[in-house]
Amino acid sequence: MSMQPVTRLWGMYDLSRESWLRKRTLQDSLTSLIDGYGYQYLETPLLEGTELFLRQSGGDLASRMYSFVDAGSNQVSLRPEFTSPIMRHYLENSGNIVLPARFQYAGPVFRYDVAHPEGSGQFTQVGAELIGAESVVADAELLTLAAELPRRAGLQDFSIELADLDVFHSVLNVARVSDRARSFILASIPQLREGQDALSQVQERAYQLHLGDRLPEHQDLGAAITGLDDQQARQVIQGFLQWNGTDSRRFGQRDPEQVVNRFLRKLRGSDEAGHLETGLRLAADLAGIRGKPVDAIDAARKVVESAGADTLALDRLSELAETLEACPETRGNVTVDFGLARGLAYYNGIVFQVTHPEWKGPLGGGGRYDGLALALGSVTNIPALGFAYTLETLLALAERQSSQNGPAPNSATVLIVSESDSEIHGALQAARELRGTGVTAELDVIRHDLQEAMTYAASKGIKQVVFVDSKGEQAVHDVE
Structure with missing residues (x-):
């Protein structure tokens, strides 16, 4: 019985020589561009x-990583992104690195996502x-540099979509939501931007997760334990349960102390319904704002000021938008979109993504991650x-847009053919000399005669055949 063939893993791809050359040509061009801004190349381990990748990103990334236990019983993962390794490198070598530090990178990353196969497996x-x-x-420096990369790839008509998460934090501070509710609201921004129906659905999901408590007696109890330490809070809860007629017989097989502790965790983790609903409504009002920077920021300012929130983050975003409008690299390419959600557990402050009308999904993006160093032990x-x-996305879109995808790769331009095995040394010498002058030379290794060699060369796009005869003399034949 024949064995089943071994096939490629899902999400992994082979690259032909031509494809590899096109990819490498673009990669080298982009890294050269970034180098011109003073960013030093850094290669980190594959x-x-x-834990390096989970400290800040948490469960959202955990389910998408290629992870395993190595021979030393260490939990390790193939690199899903570069930012955490680069921050790790800085923290390990901070005594020898002068701030501000600029790093660049290029290399493979690995993510597994069945729901989004175009962003799965291995990519660069x-x-x-x-x-x-x-x-x-x-x-502004980083955004102008980010705008240069698609241009260097030959792309036009791209857009930079920009937001600032600190604007959301300013209104959520006023709403007095808990940290847990805040994380939920920020993660729900893509849904909140869809309008009132979506807001109702998100709100209901929040209650299902016990982020808010709609029972008046629970809200009163939550207010009663505010400011108390856990031991004092437990005594208040125990008294409430006894007053409410909930004695130990109603706990079934559960220990009364366990019931009190569970109730305490629920109250500590829940917001008053009014606070949660206010936070969701304000976030939804912001998430629906999108447009030219001046118009979008003016609309957001009305939401922020009507909530009585701090405008510092919005003022900073306005200053950044004005700076970008003054830069030729970004002038006219920026849209402010408060509904932008890009790895919100990872970022704080500005977030952005670069999009193109001919491509579904972002070409790239980024933002501020001021909390990462602390998460990694700083x-x-x-x-x-x-x-x-x-x-791969930049390359595919550039090739789709055709002629502006950079120089074509150099295919083999000369085929060296020997008349017999006795002349192989002459053929090797001829190939060596041609390569020394910068010409790509392919050596015939399957004993073609001249006619067969001409046919083979034509099929490979090779322009010339050098034929080495039995006397060691060379004859050049142009391939029609």
């Missing part, structure tokens, strides 16, 4: 400890990270921001 990221700068100037907060593009 394999890292799994090209990007840059700026560590140690929190100014609007730093934001004793101080270190401001940082970065971006990444999927190289």
Whole structure:
């Protein structure tokens, strides 16, 4: 019985020589561009400890990583992104690195996502990270650089969609929502932008997750334990349960202490219904705003000011938008979209993505991740921001748009053929000399005669055949 063939893994691809050359040509062009901005190339390991990628991203990324336990019983993962390894590198070498530090990278990453197969398996990221700068100037530098990459790939008509998560935080602070509810609201921004029906659905889901409590007695009890330590809160809850007629016989097989502790966790993790609903409504009002920077920021300002929230984040975003409009690299390409949701558990402050009307989904994107250093063990907060593009996406779209995808790769231009085995040394010498002059030379290794060699060369796009005869003399034949 014959054995089943071994096939490629899902999401993994082979590259032909021509495809590899096109990809490498674009990659080299982009890394050269980034180098011109002062970003130093850094290569990080393909394999890292799994915890490195989970400290900030959490469960959202965990289900998409290629992870396993190595021979030393360490939980390790194939690199799903570059930002965390680069921050790890900085923290390990901070004594020798002067801030602000600029790094760039290009290489394979691995993610598994059945729901989005176009972004699954192995693909190549090209990007840059700026560590140690929190100014609007730093934001503007990174965004102008990010705008240069699709242009270098030959793309036009792309758009930079920009938002600032701190604007959401300003209104959620006023709403007085818990950290847990805040994370839920930010993660729900893509749904909240869809309108009132979506808002109702998100609100109901929040209650199902016990993020808010609609029972008045629970809200009163939550207010009663505010400011108390856990031991004091447990005593209040125990008294409430006894007053409410809930004695130990109604607990069934559960320990009364377990019931009290569970109730305490629920109350600590729940918001008052009014606070939660206010936070959701304000976030929904912001999430529906999209347009030219001036118009979108003016609309957002009305929401922020009507809520009585701080406008510092919005003022900063306005300054950034004005700076980008003054830069030729980004002028006319920026849209402010408060419904943008891009790895919100990862970012704070500005977030952005680059889109194109001929491509479904983003070409790339990034933002600020000022909290990452602390999550990775730093004793101080270190401001940082970065971006990444999927190289295969840029290349595919550039080739779809045709002629502006850079120089064509150099295919083999000369085929060296020997008349007999005795002349193989002459053929090798001829190939060596041609390669020394920069010409690509392919050696015939299956003993073609001249006619067969001409046919083969034509099929491969090779323009010339060099025939080495039994006397060691060379004859050049142009392929028609």
